[in-house]
Amino acid sequence: MNLLILGGSWFVGRVIAEDAVARDWNVTVFNRGRSSTPPDGVRTIHGDRENGEDLARLASEGPWDAAIDVAGSVPTMVRDAARALQRATRKYVFVSSVSAYAGWPAEPVTESSPLHEGDPDMGSGDGPSHAYGPMKVGCEAAIRREFGADQSLILRPGVVLGPHEYVGRLKWWLGRALRGGQILAPGRADRVIQPIDVRDLATFVLDQIAGGGAGTYNAAAPTDRTYRDLLIACLAATGGSGELLWTNDQWLAAQNVQQWTELPLWRVPPGTWAVDTQRATAAGLACRPLAETVHDTWAWLSSGGRAVEHERDAEHGIEPRKEAALLDAAQKAGAVDDRETFPAQSEPAGKA
Secondary structure (H helix, E strand, C coil), X not given: CEEEEECCCCCHHHHXXXXXXXXXXXXXXXXXXXXXXXXCCCEEEECCCCCXXXXXXXXXXXXXXXXXXXXXXXXXXXXXXXXHHXXXXXXXXXXXXXXXXXXXXCCCECCCCCECCCCCCCCCCCCCCCCHHHHHHHHHHHHHHHHCHHHEEEEEECCEECCCCCCCHHHHHHHHHHHCEEEEEECCCCCECCCEEHHHHHHHHHHHHXXXXXXXXXXXXXXXXXXXXXXXXXXXXXXXXXXXXXXXXXXXXXXXXXXXXXXXCCCCCCCCCCECCHHHHHCCCCCCCXXXXXXXXXXXXXXXCCCCCCHHHHHCCCCHHHHHHHHHHHHHHCCEEEEEEECCCCCCCCCC
């Protein structure tokens, strides 16, 4: 297979490229070459997707069996790339987002759930700053307009974790587990969470390309893992010891603890972790245990792995003194619903 990846050096695109190279596919990555180097074994073409001449030059380097767009978020930019590559690739694959659904995270979603309104001709300055979901819908519409439904493959992942993650969600929890002590564990221990391992997402994408797949798929882990599983896995991977204090959702919200960022992956709307994946599972999506994702991410960090620097990393995690104050206040207010103590593990995966 001949594969083109728009991006290919950060996170999802990088892991897709690594997987494709391991399959002995011919992989070309197209990016500006400013933030990170692509993995070994790929051909690199430098250029800016906002530059029409660069896109035309890229198209002349084809043909490809599929082009994978892992970074597009502005409809006009995705439209122009898809239009330029329309004769150079047979299939256009787009990594969209569960944020495309109008009802998410307030309610559960399937692939047939209503979407935000999205304009395929919307530019970066044409919508409000919070229009991430509508912009992704516009990108999807632009791809279908240029390639048609039969040659378009749309993935709508939720949270993606694993080695090379640059957002910093799992990295923060691993660091917090290593520090140990009393740990502010948000909400219910048995809350289902559905983060997907980047390697499982990459495998699914490439398997779909190899098999001629098309259409739209939600991409998330099954509902057999919990927030407790995440935190225990972080303690086990780092060898940390700690006491998890499971603190009431409503109380935390009343203290203005920022959901999704101060305590990463904590969010109370009922649809947050209710993303239906039956269609993807039937098509072959398989997800490894959450503990494996956690362990491998810690091992990667411990061996010197560093993600691309990104401003979102600084948004995640609660300041230690604030956490300590909240823990003290929660215990005095009777807002701690449960607590669990875990001794230090004897064989951590390593030290970051």
